[in-house]
Every structure is written in C-alpha cells, then in structure tokens.
Amino acid sequence: MSNQVKIEPGHWVLIIFLLLALYASYLLIAPFIGPVVLAFVLSLLCFPVHQKIVRKLPDKPNLASTITCSLLVVVILVPATVVLMAIVQQSITFAKQSYQWVEDGKAEALLQQPFIKNGIERLNDFLPVGDFSIRDIINRLTEFASGFSKELLDLSTKVVGDVTGIIISFFLMLFVLFFLLRDHKKIIESLFWILPLARSQEEKLLTEANTVAxxxxxxxxxxxxxxxxxGGIGMAIVGMPGLFWGTIMVFASLIPLVGAALIWVPASLYLLLTGDWPWALFLTLWGAILVGSIDNFLRPILMQGTSNMSTLVLFLSLIGGLQLFGVIGLIYGPIIFALTHVLIKLYTIEFRDFLEKQDKS
Structure with a gap:
C-alpha cells in the first residue's frame, strides 16, 4: 500500500527507548495511579458541567477549572466527612449493643425457641463432625460480638490514622483533575496526534471510554x-441503626447476585424470630419491592452505555475488576472490556479482506 510507513532500523531503536521511557514513567506514577485514574473518570463526568462554566468564563480557563474542582469538593468531601463521622459513631454504638445483647442472655433466649432447637437437632443429624449445641453457638456469638467491637474500634483508629493519606490522595486527584479539565482539548489533540490510528478510530475509542466510564x-x-x-431508611424505621446498616448495604449491593439482600434478609429473620413479625413483614416487603426494584430498574437505565456488552461480559468485568483492583475495579473492569471490544471491532474492519480470505480458505 502506498500509505504504508517504512520503518528504518534507527526507528526501532527510538521505539524501544520510547517504550522503556514510558514504562519508567509508569513506575513513577504507579503509587498514585488510583487518584490519577479517578481524576480521569471524574473529568469525563464533570466535563458537561465544566463546559457550562467555561461558557460563562471563556477567557479564564484557570478560574473555570478552579470553580469546577471547588464544586466537586463541596459535593463530595463535605458530605462524606459528616457521614463518615456519623457511621463511626453508630458502628461503635451498635457493636456495644450487640455485645450487651449476647451478655444479657437475649441471644440464648432466641436460640431456645422450639423452631430453632429442632433445626439445630436436625442439622446435627447431617453433620459429618461432632454435634454442636446452643451453648456452643452462644460462646461463638460472644466471641464474635467481642471481636466485632474490637475490629470496629481498630478500623475506626485505622481510618483516623489514614486521614492524612486520604487527604493527600484526594488533593492529588483534584490537582490532576484541574489540569485535565483546563487542558482537555490540548490533551485530546495530543493523544490523537500520537496514536497511529485514523481519526475516526481514535474518536470511537474516546467515545467508548467516555460512555462506559x-x-x-x-x-x-x-x-x-x-x-x-x-435500605438504611427501612432499617431506621424498624428501629435499627439506619446509617450504619445503610452504609453496609452500599458495599453489599456491589456483590453480584446477592446484593443488599445479604443485609435485609437476615435482619427480617431476626425480627421474625424475636416476635416482631409486623416489622419483619414490613422490612421484607421494603427490601424486596423498594430496594430490589432499584437494582432491577435503575441499574439498566444508568448502564445503558454498556448495552453493546453482553450481560455475561459485563458481569465478568465487574467481578474481575473488583478482584484485581478492589472497589475502583468496578470502573476499571468495564472500561477495559469496552476498549477491548472496540479494538477487536477496529481490527475486524482494518483486516476484513484478510479475515474473509482466511475464512474461505
């Protein structure tokens, strides 16, 4: 083909040194890759708002980026700080109440109910190891309640101790976000210039990354x-620590298939076993209808940008990203799979003649 570029031996030397330099640069920013990637994702999310601010301040890009970042601080940091303090307080209170609940014999009274005693006896018939009794369960509950209190206290201490690191990461993210917003057009143009792809292919990759992110x-x-x-509102209505359990439900809802039911189902069973069957029925209906409907209806609407990805691929991208990168992997996973999907599509277009020839051979 006439538009092919002939690569000279000296070019390969340049390419090798460039790859080495890029790898070394990656090693330099690797400790901060989380804030950098988060800044990139937030820049995509904030860009429509930032554009409106830029239109109001067309000749002041620094001020426009500062205003956007300041709005982000007000929207994220202030509420998060208030909620975190309340969660720590409620969690410690809940841990103390749980330990006191076991110590006061309420757990034993609950396990002495005929339904539970019969269930334990039947379970012992099927167990391949030795029997366990209600007293064993009480002892384990006591150990768990005591350990749970200690774990929460240690976690609270750790969170307070990590405040400096969290603040540094947050402001590093803001620093990167400032320049991504201010120099958005220059960065995109530079990427388009460097990448050895057609402009239409580059725009397709950027659009896909934007949409999926x-x-x-x-x-x-x-x-x-x-x-x-x-879920937290429902828990508060039935008399449980709403903010604490609502926060736990946020993390539980990230677990595929099980979701928030991992929290509200045991809570409903507890209310039923303690005789509060009206509240148990209320919480069951609340969880199944209201909380469950949010996942069934809201998630597909919000994730419509990934509609070209099969449900299986989307599921694997979420759990794979979670396993490999942690919570932030719930963003990384779909983006990686989506970009891979686009690259495969570009490959099939670019090499269509070769693929058709191979298919017919």
Whole structure:
C-alpha cells in the first residue's frame, strides 16, 4: 500500500527507548495511579458541567477549572466527612449493643425457641463432625460480638490514622483533575496526534471510554448509593441503626447476585424470630419491592452505555475488576472490556479482506 510507513532500523531503536521511557514513567506514577485514574473518570463526568462554566468564563480557563474542582469538593468531601463521622459513631454504638445483647442472655433466649432447637437437632443429624449445641453457638456469638467491637474500634483508629493519606490522595486527584479539565482539548489533540490510528478510530475509542466510564460510575455506584439509602431508611424505621446498616448495604449491593439482600434478609429473620413479625413483614416487603426494584430498574437505565456488552461480559468485568483492583475495579473492569471490544471491532474492519480470505480458505 502506498500509505504504508517504512520503518528504518534507527526507528526501532527510538521505539524501544520510547517504550522503556514510558514504562519508567509508569513506575513513577504507579503509587498514585488510583487518584490519577479517578481524576480521569471524574473529568469525563464533570466535563458537561465544566463546559457550562467555561461558557460563562471563556477567557479564564484557570478560574473555570478552579470553580469546577471547588464544586466537586463541596459535593463530595463535605458530605462524606459528616457521614463518615456519623457511621463511626453508630458502628461503635451498635457493636456495644450487640455485645450487651449476647451478655444479657437475649441471644440464648432466641436460640431456645422450639423452631430453632429442632433445626439445630436436625442439622446435627447431617453433620459429618461432632454435634454442636446452643451453648456452643452462644460462646461463638460472644466471641464474635467481642471481636466485632474490637475490629470496629481498630478500623475506626485505622481510618483516623489514614486521614492524612486520604487527604493527600484526594488533593492529588483534584490537582490532576484541574489540569485535565483546563487542558482537555490540548490533551485530546495530543493523544490523537500520537496514536497511529485514523481519526475516526481514535474518536470511537474516546467515545467508548467516555460512555462506559460514565455508565460504570452511574450504574454501579449511584445504584449502590440509592440501595443503601433506601435500605438504611427501612432499617431506621424498624428501629435499627439506619446509617450504619445503610452504609453496609452500599458495599453489599456491589456483590453480584446477592446484593443488599445479604443485609435485609437476615435482619427480617431476626425480627421474625424475636416476635416482631409486623416489622419483619414490613422490612421484607421494603427490601424486596423498594430496594430490589432499584437494582432491577435503575441499574439498566444508568448502564445503558454498556448495552453493546453482553450481560455475561459485563458481569465478568465487574467481578474481575473488583478482584484485581478492589472497589475502583468496578470502573476499571468495564472500561477495559469496552476498549477491548472496540479494538477487536477496529481490527475486524482494518483486516476484513484478510479475515474473509482466511475464512474461505
């Protein structure tokens, strides 16, 4: 083909040194890759708002980026600090109440109910190891309640101790976000110039990354927050620590298949076994209808940008990203799979003649 570029031996030397330099640069920013990637994702989410601010301040890009970042601080940091303090307080109170509940004999009274005693006896008939009694369960509950209190106290201490690191990461993310917003056009043009792809292919990759990043954030985290908020309200209505259990539901809703039911189902069973069957029925209906409907209806709407990905691929991208990168992997996973999907599509277009020839041979 006439437009092919002939690569000279000296070019290979340049390419090798360039790859080595890029790898060394990656090693330099690897400790901070989380804030950098989060800044990139937030820049995609904030860009529509930032554009409106830029239109109001067309000749002041620094001020426009500062205003956008300041709005982000007000929207994220202030509420998160208030909620975190309340969660720590409620969690410690809950841990103390749980330990006192076991110590006062209420757990033993609950396990002495005929339904539970018969269930334990039948379970012992099927166990391949030695029997366990109600007293064994009580002892384990006591150990768990005591250990749970200690773990929460250690976690609270760790969170307070990590405040400096969290603040540094947050402001590093803001620093990167500032330049991504201010120099958005220059960065995109530079990437388009460097990448050895057609402009249409580059725009397709950028559009896909933009769409999937927004869909992953909105579909995953906003759904989790909505389920946690609805579940926490339900827990508060039945007399349980709403903010604490609502926060636990946010994380539980990130677990595929099980979701927030991992929290509200045991809570409903507890209310039923303690004789509060009206509240148990209420919480069951609340969880199944309201909390469950959020996941069934809100998530597909918010993740419509990933509609070209099969449900299986989307599921694997979420659990794979979670396993490999942690919570932030819920964003990384879909983006990686989506970009791979686009690259495969570009490959099939670019090498269509060769693939058709191979298919017919």
């Amino acid at each position: 927004r869909s992953a954030v909105l579909g995953t985290f906003l759904t989790a927050l909505a389920q946690g908020a609805a």
